[in-house]
Amino acid sequence: MASHMRYTPLTADPSHTLPSFPPSYDDLDDNNDDYTYSSSATPAIEQFELDDGIDGIDDGITRRTQREGLLVRASLMTKKFANNFNNSIIHPVSQIIDPIYEGYKYFQQKYEQNILKLGNPLVVKRLLYVLFIMIVIFFVTKHNVNDGVNGTSGGTFSAGKFYNIDKLSSSVDDFISAKLMKENLEYFSSMSHITGSNGDLTLARYIETYMHNNGIRIMDMNQLQSYTNYPVYNEKDTYLKLSDNSFSAHLYEMNNKTMEHLAYNPNALNTNGPVESHFIYGNYGTQEDYQKLISSGIDLTDAILLIKYGGSIPEPNKVSFGQQSKVKAIVFITPKFEFGTGDSKQEFVDVIQKANVGLTRVDPGDVLTPGWSSEDGYVTRLPWFRSSTTPKIPTIPISWEDGEKLLSKLEGSGVKFDDGYFSGKGKSSSVPTMVLKIANEERATHQIWNVVGSIQGREQNEKGIIIGSSRDSTCYGTISSNTGTVVMLEMIKVFTSLQRKYNWSPSRSIYFVSFDATEYNLAGSAEWIENRKDSLRKEGYAYIDLSDAISGDDLSIKASPFVEDVIKKALKQVETDVTKNDNGNEKLSLYDLYLRQQGNDGISNDLIESKNYIPFINLVNMPSLELKFSGKKYPKNSCYDNFENFEKSAIDPDMNKHRELVKVLSLIALRLAESPMIPFDFQKLASKLTHYVDDLEKYSRDIISTLEQENKPVLHFKSLRDSIEILRNAANSLQSWGDSWKQYVENSAEIEPSMLAMNRWKRNENMVAFNQKFLVRNHMKDTRPGFANVLFGVPFMAPEVSDGKYEWNTFPRIRDSLYLHDFNAAQDQINKLASLVQEACQELDSQ
Numbered sequence: 001m002a003s004h005m006r007y008t009p010l011t012a013d014p015s016h017t018l019p020s021f022p023p024s025y026d027d028l029d030d031n032n033d034d035y036t037y038s039s040s041a042t043p044a045i046e047q048f049e050l051d052d053g054i055d056g057i058d059d060g061i062t063r064r065t066q067r068e069g070l071l072v073r074a075s076l077m078t079k080k081f082a083n084n085f086n087n088s089i090i091h092p093v094s095q096i097i098d099p100i101y102e103g104y105k106y107f108q109q110k111y112e113q114n115i116l117k118l119g120n121p122l123v124v125k126r127l128l129y130v131l132f133i134m135i136v137i138f139f140v141t142k143h144n145v146n147d148g149v150n151g152t153s154g155g156t157f158s159a160g161k162f163y164n165i166d167k168l169s170s171s172v173d174d175f176i177s178a179k180l181m182k183e184n185l186e187y188f189s190s191m192s193h194i195t196g197s198n199g200d201l202t203l204a205r206y207i208e209t210y211m212h213n214n215g216i217r218i219m220d221m222n223q224l225q226s227y228t229n230y231p232v233y234n235e236k237d238t239y240l241k242l243s244d245n246s247f248s249a250h251l252y253e254m255n256n257k258t259m260e261h262l263a264y265n266p267n268a269l270n271t272n273g274p275v276e277s278h279f280i281y282g283n284y285g286t287q288e289d290y291q292k293l294i295s296s297g298i299d300l301t302d303a304i305l306l307i308k309y310g311g312s313i314p315e316p317n318k319v320s321f322g323q324q325s326k327v328k329a330i331v332f333i334t335p336k337f338e339f340g341t342g343d344s345k346q347e348f349v350d351v352i353q354k355a356n357v358g359l360t361r362v363d364p365g366d367v368l369t370p371g372w373s374s375e376d377g378y379v380t381r382l383p384w385f386r387s388s389t390t391p392k393i394p395t396i397p398i399s400w401e402d403g404e405k406l407l408s409k410l411e412g413s414g415v416k417f418d419d420g421y422f423s424g425k426g427k428s429s430s431v432p433t434m435v436l437k438i439a440n441e442e443r444a445t446h447q448i449w450n451v452v453g454s455i456q457g458r459e460q461n462e463k464g465i466i467i468g469s470s471r472d473s474t475c476y477g478t479i480s481s482n483t484g485t486v487v488m489l490e491m492i493k494v495f496t497s498l499q500r501k502y503n504w505s506p507s508r509s510i511y512f513v514s515f516d517a518t519e520y521n522l523a524g525s526a527e528w529i530e531n532r533k534d535s536l537r538k539e540g541y542a543y544i545d546l547s548d549a550i551s552g553d554d555l556s557i558k559a560s561p562f563v564e565d566v567i568k569k570a571l572k573q574v575e576t577d578v579t580k581n582d583n584g585n586e587k588l589s590l591y592d593l594y595l596r597q598q599g600n601d602g603i604s605n606d607l608i609e610s611k612n613y614i615p616f617i618n619l620v621n622m623p624s625l626e627l628k629f630s631g632k633k634y635p636k637n638s639c640y641d642n643f644e645n646f647e648k649s650a651i652d653p654d655m656n657k658h659r660e661l662v663k664v665l666s667l668i669a670l671r672l673a674e675s676p677m678i679p680f681d682f683q684k685l686a687s688k689l690t691h692y693v694d695d696l697e698k699y700s701r702d703i704i705s706t707l708e709q710e711n712k713p714v715l716h717f718k719s720l721r722d723s724i725e726i727l728r729n730a731a732n733s734l735q736s737w738g739d740s741w742k743q744y745v746e747n748s749a750e751i752e753p754s755m756l757a758m759n760r761w762k763r764n765e766n767m768v769a770f771n772q773k774f775l776v777r778n779h780m781k782d783t784r785p786g787f788a789n790v791l792f793g794v795p796f797m798a799p800e801v802s803d804g805k806y807e808w809n810t811f812p813r814i815r816d817s818l819y820l821h822d823f824n825a826a827q828d829q830i831n832k833l834a835s836l837v838q839e840a841c842q843e844l845d846s847q
Contacts, residue, residue, distance in 0.1 A: 138749055162750055163507075165674050168498055169573065172666045175497040178655035181486050181662075188482040189643035192260035195472040195517045195524075196228050196446045203471060203485075204449040207514045210489055215496040216453035216512070224375050224516075225445040226366040226523040231262035237439035240331065240396060242409075243276060244432040249402040253352050253639050260475045261639050264440050265315075265332070266520045267358035267367050269384070269394045271438045277328050278427045279304040279434040281410055283417040284311025285318035290325055296415045299426050300325045304434045306406060308333045308419075309353055309397070312799040314610060316359045319391045329436055330395045333403030337635045339645045349401040354474040354637045358521030359389040360610050361796045363786030364618075365526030368444065371785030373530035374523075381444060388785070389521065394438050406434075448472075448516040450524050455495055457508040457673070460761055462539050463768065464509030465672050466622075467491060467665075468525065468612050469546035470518035475639035478646045481518070483658070484546030488512060490662045491669070506673035508541075515612050518547070519637060525612040526786065529619050536620045537775065541680075541768045542672050543616040543624040544665060550657050552631025555594045557603050558802075559625035560792070561688040562680040563672070564603050567625065570667035577656050590664055605688070606802035606809045608794040617809075618786060618793040621771040623680070627665060629657045677738055678764045682731035682844070689724045693717055695807040696814060700826070703818045713823040720830050723837035730841040737763065766844050773840035774833075787812060790833055795819065 115121045187206075193199035204221065211219055232238065233252070241248040251263040280298060283289040285307035293300060305327045307318055315332065322330050336349045363370040367389045368381040384390050398406075409431055410424035417423070424431065451471075457464065469484035476482075492512055498504050517523035529536060542563065559567055571591035578588045588596070595601055607613050613624040632651060635641050652658055671679055697717055704712050741760060745752050752760075774791035787793050793812035797819050802808060808815075811833070817826035 137751075162676060162745075162752075163502075163504060163674060165671060168502065168504065168670060168674070169667050171498060171501065172494055172663055172670075175494045176490060176659050176662050177493075178659050180493075181490055181658045182655050184486045184489055185478065185482055185646075185658075186643050188485060189476045189478040189646070192475050192639075193471065193473055193477065193481075194230065194260060194475070195266075195520050196443075196448055200472055200516065201449060204451050204514065204516070207451045207471070207485070207489070208453075211451070211453040211492060211512070214493050215499060216455065216492065218454045218456060220450075220452040222450040222452055222528060224448050224450065224524070224527050226374055226448050226517055226520065226527060227267070227368045227381075227442075227444055228446040228448075228517075228520060229264070229266065229268065229440045229442045231259060231264035232439065232441050233257045233259075233262055234439065238396075238437060240398065240402075240434070240436050242406075242432040243435050246432065247402075247405055247409075249398045250350070251352075251396070251398070253350055253399070255350075256639070263352045263397050264354055264438075265395045265397060266354065266356045266474065267390065268396065268438070268440065269391050270440055270442065271329070271394045271436060274435055274437045275304070275329050275394065276433050276435045277302050277304050278431065279306055279331075279406065279410075279424070280414070280426060281305075281407055281417075281421055281423045282307045283419065283421075283423075284308050284313075285321065285330075286311055286313050287321055289417070290321055292415055292417075293423055294325075296423075298414060298423060300327050302326065302328045303426060304329045304331060304436060306331050306333060306403065308403075309335060309355065312801075312803065313797075314361065314800045315355045316357050316391070317361060317796075319357050319393065319395060320359060323392050327393060329393055331403075331406075331434075331436070332395065332397040334397055334399055334635075334638070336400040337633065337638075337640060339640070340648045341650050344648070348640060349404075350399045351635045351638050351640050352397050352399050353635060354397060354519075356519055356521050356610070357391045357395050359391070360521055360614065361794065362784050363389050363526075364522040364610075364615050365389075365530060365786065366523050367521055369527075371782075374445075374527050375531040388783075394436070396436070396438055448520075448524055450516055450528050451514040453492070453512045455499065455506060455510045457510075458505045459507045460764060461509050463678075463764065464511050464540060465542040465544070465669060466511045466513060466540055466616075467544045467546065467669060468513040468515055469549075470524075470612055471514045472516050472519055472524070473641070474519055474637045476642040478641050478643050479551045479634050479651070480548050480636045480641055483549040483551070485514065487549050487658060487662055487665065488514070488546050490658070491666050494662065494666045495669075506670075507676065508673050508678075510669060510673050518612060522610065522612060522614060526615040526619070529615045533620050536622065537772045538768065540616075540620065540622050541678055541771075543613060543622045544669060545611055545613040545624060545626045546665075547611045547626070547628075548630070548634075548636070549628045549661055550652050551634050552629055552651065553657075554597055554629065554631035555590060555627075556630045557594065557625075557627050558605065558607050559603050559627075560605060560607075560623035561685045562623040562682075563625055563668070564684055565681045566668055566671050566679050567603065567627070568601060570664050570671065573667055574660055574664045576660055577654075590660060604802060605792070605807065608798050608808050609801060614794065615786065618789050618812075619775075621775055621789045621792065623771070625668070627661065627668075629661065677741070677760060678767050680767050682734055682767075683728070686724055686728040686731050689727070690721070692807050692810040693720055693724065696811050699806050699815060700818050703821070704823075707821070715823065715827055715830065717830060719834035720837070723834040723841075726838055726841050730844045734763070734767075734844060762846075766846055769843050770840045773836050773843060784816075790814075790829070790836065 112121070115124050118124045188203060191199040191202065193203050208219060208221055238251060239248065240251065253261045280293070280300065280303045282293060282305050285305070289307075290300070305322055307330060309315065309332050319330055332353075332355070334351050334353045336347055337351050338345050338347050340346050358367045366374040368374070368384070368387055369379060370382070370387055370389045372379065374381070385392060407421045410422045412422060413428070413431075414423035414425045454464070467488060469488040470481045471485055473481045495510060513528070515524035515528070518525065557567060568591060571594060572589050574590045575587045576590055576593050578593055580586045580588055580592070591601070607617060607624055607626060611626070613626060616622040616624050629652075632649065647653070697715075700715050741756065744756070775788045776790055777788070784796065790813050791811070792809055794809060795812045795815040797816070798808040814826050814829045814833070817823070817829060
């Protein structure tokens, strides 16, 4: 316990008083008479002596004294600073905060009291927290939608956002460089790039590097194996002459004997030693031309047939008809071409075009692996004469100059064709025979390279569109392949620039592919598809082709009905350098230009030329489109297709057409890849299919009318028409769902619930799956293994270029059966197609 002390006051002694003044310390004894100082009270001070022999004692004491003084001063300064800080900062801030804190405690008390009135405090507080977060998200997303290109997340499980496509589109023009495109066009035209050559590989690596430098991170140098053949200059092994030595053809262009200038046909058969026979002229080599010769009594057996390039059917088909007519060999005559403008225009008669003779209409791709992929170099390869796509007779092209000399030998003999030339009568002692020998270098397997790059989608990255261009050429290929390649490279730059500027990636993936071996029966694209057709059927949903992109002033558009609306919207957004009238400054849009040139805004579906879209349509039924400028005749597959003649002909001197094409195709690709729902117009498809069935009926009537029999067959199309009505209803339902989805998202500040997002993705999958219903698996009995699509595709007998007579790119198997007069098979195909349409509609409606 603590001790307790008591205070005791002092008691004053009255007898003792204090001195009036304090004592003097100078001399207490002498100067203080009243105060007696006792010496005994103060003891004497004893003097101590320090031992001077201990060194450092005085210094140590001094240093300690100094150090203690420094610490004291530091302590005083610290206390002074703390006191000043407290007075100038802490105290004023406390005067401000204390009332706020008191107010906070007051409102906190009231808040807790009100929460208790509402119910369980824990539950009520959580609900209020959720409400607060929702309000914050609402205002943040509203700000993003109005002021940026990106909106809000598409559902809890979405990997991205809804982007403003129009705002993205408005930036496309900023990234297009006409100067760079011209430099690329000149560079690609500076070297020949025959399939599998060093020049071809050099350009493939250039494209790969270009992709990488522009930010494409997922790339593949896809190496394949395919049959190739190459010309070799040797006058003893390859020649064409008359037996009397009065004529010998110049089998090279521009008086140049390097490989790219030599005459040959890709995929052509060599002769087994010299071939000698009479020669006959067969115009364009169509079936009508063959029939005209035969009906005139001209025997084609073992003849060497001279036919012109061009006309209404592809060159491989002409060779096939020649085989059926038992001709010994075919010599193609190249037309003459003009280059330049105005007074500087020049005509060239020594042009030699080198066209593929592999039978594309049976199976595009490597001619020794028809119906299966050749990507693995160890796959089964057929012997030449067992393949359905190889020519069985030798062929070689010559120039117009040499062809005209040969035709002059037949003057006035045989059948006269519309061009004024005569066929000749066949064997005649007055006309010398022709001697032909061909010895090209052949390689059963040779490397070809497809360059593939992709921008991965953020939402459904397994789905994607493909943008493809042909890279190879039989020589320089300025127009035939390089214009398309240049456009694709610029599109790569556009899309990667959009990525960097807006931190954007498309909703679904975008693939860029530079295809090799296009001039060898479309081997690059066909073999690439063959090797991955199962995945492409499920994942790819649109293909944009970029072949001979700029060859004139006429805007040409061919496309699947699915994407017509997307194309027209993009056309209206691109301004041309063409004015609306001579006196005005207002420029036409591409849509206005197309309307002026065509007379209407209809878009043809006749994608039937020998281009890389053929395997996409016919092997995997991928909706395709081709948009280009055409109109001027140019020497495709000739060394005259070069940059110098491109410049002389003023096809696109300022590269404005290239710029317009890059922009419109970028807008189309952007909408196809970025729209939350794949923008397929099924209502347009149903409408177009009705028209296509009408056209099919017309085609069948025209075929039947040629029959010389009383009981003519009757075909029934009701089941097919009924199935299209079912499709129309399904299309309306899909459109209604899409409109409702759009309205809901707009009313919800563009916030999409996760379940709704998953439903939308399912609709996208259904749209892709719809097209796969029309692919019939190949069987051994199929005569055209490369054509599995029964809804769209090119019939064997369709013209090389659309003639506008029929809708050739529709119902290929039915049209083939009708052409062969197999009407039972045609009716069976009609009924089967009707059933497939109904099945596809069920797929479209599935949840």
